Amino acid sequence: xxxxxxxxxxxxxxxxxxxxxxxxxxxxxxxxxxxxxxxxxxxxxxxxxxxxxxxxxxxxxxxxxxxxxxxxxxxxxxxxxxxxxxxxxxxxxxxxxxxxxxxxxxxxxxxxxxxxxxxxxxxxxxxxxxxxxxxxxxxxxxxxxxxxxxxxxxxxxxxxxxxxxxxxxxxxxxxxxxxxxxxxxxxxxxxxxxxxxxxxxxxxxxxxxxxxxxxxxxxxxxxxxxxxx
Ligand SMILES: NC(=O)c1ccc[n+]([C@@H]2O[C@H](COP(=O)([O-])OP(=O)(O)OC[C@H]3O[C@@H](n4cnc5c(N)ncnc54)[C@H](OP(=O)(O)O)[C@@H]3O)[C@@H](O)[C@H]2O)c1
Numbered sequence: 001x002x003x004x005x006x007x008x009x010x011x012x013x014x015x016x017x018x019x020x021x022x023x024x025x026x027x028x029x030x031x032x033x034x035x036x037x038x039x040x041x042x043x044x045x046x047x048x049x050x051x052x053x054x055x056x057x058x059x060x061x062x063x064x065x066x067x068x069x070x071x072x073x074x075x076x077x078x079x080x081x082x083x084x085x086x087x088x089x090x091x092x093x094x095x096x097x098x099x100x101x102x103x104x105x106x107x108x109x110x111x112x113x114x115x116x117x118x119x120x121x122x123x124x125x126x127x128x129x130x131x132x133x134x135x136x137x138x139x140x141x142x143x144x145x146x147x148x149x150x151x152x153x154x155x156x157x158x159x160x161x162x163x164x165x166x167x168x169x170x171x172x173x174x175x176x177x178x179x180x181x182x183x184x185x186x187x188x189x190x191x192x193x194x195x196x197x198x199x200x201x202x203x204x205x206x207x208x209x210x211x212x213x214x215x216x217x218x219x220x221x222x223x224x225x226x227x228x229x
Pocket of ligand 1 (some may be wrong): 014039074075078104105
């Protein structure tokens, strides 16, 4: 792995992705919306920045050329199928054989076997309804984006994040195939470690065609179920 693309590089998760990627000495190409380029000033001299909306196909085509791996933040924001357009462009233009790693939340299910708490179900229902009503986000867009990824024959991994918090890294999160598994019960991951898991997945072929749901490795449920890892 030498050159990697980060699609959605200017957000909180995206900037942690850049940090981990540079620590691994990857050449980094970051894509972010033109109005957000300034957020990447700290990295301006160390990465190539491609300004553009991540669902613009020409922007993605140019940015991912020659990349061995592509990390994509699937943003549920807006009501114009931003996440779906972003995922489709990455799937279409990624060089053959490239490792593709996408971010989303626990609410995405790959096989319908996840068991959700009433709290998560209520949040998704209420947030989804309010988001559609006020047209600031569309959770169905992220669902559709992931449906297309799951159906693709590229070398994908979809990393499903728990609730997130800021703070120093605690180490690589642990994961399980299904929300509802005891190891995930704590439902909390440091955002910096969500990014760490995504970057590590680039070099972990065991995660190809998996949709790991992750949780912090120091959380009570991870510590109590260590033997499952
Ligand atoms: N927040 C959570 O608790 C949580 C929990 C589980 C999973 N996740 C997943 O983690 C990933 C990133 O989440 P995050 O909370 O850490 O946020 P984040 O890193 O700040 O990412 C938000 C992204 O959305 C973009 N964005 C913001 N407003 C937008 C708009 N109106 N139209 C298009 N793009 C817009 C941002 O780009 P700009 O820099 O250009 O604004 C940024 O790339 C997502 O895939 C999310 O599903 C989050």
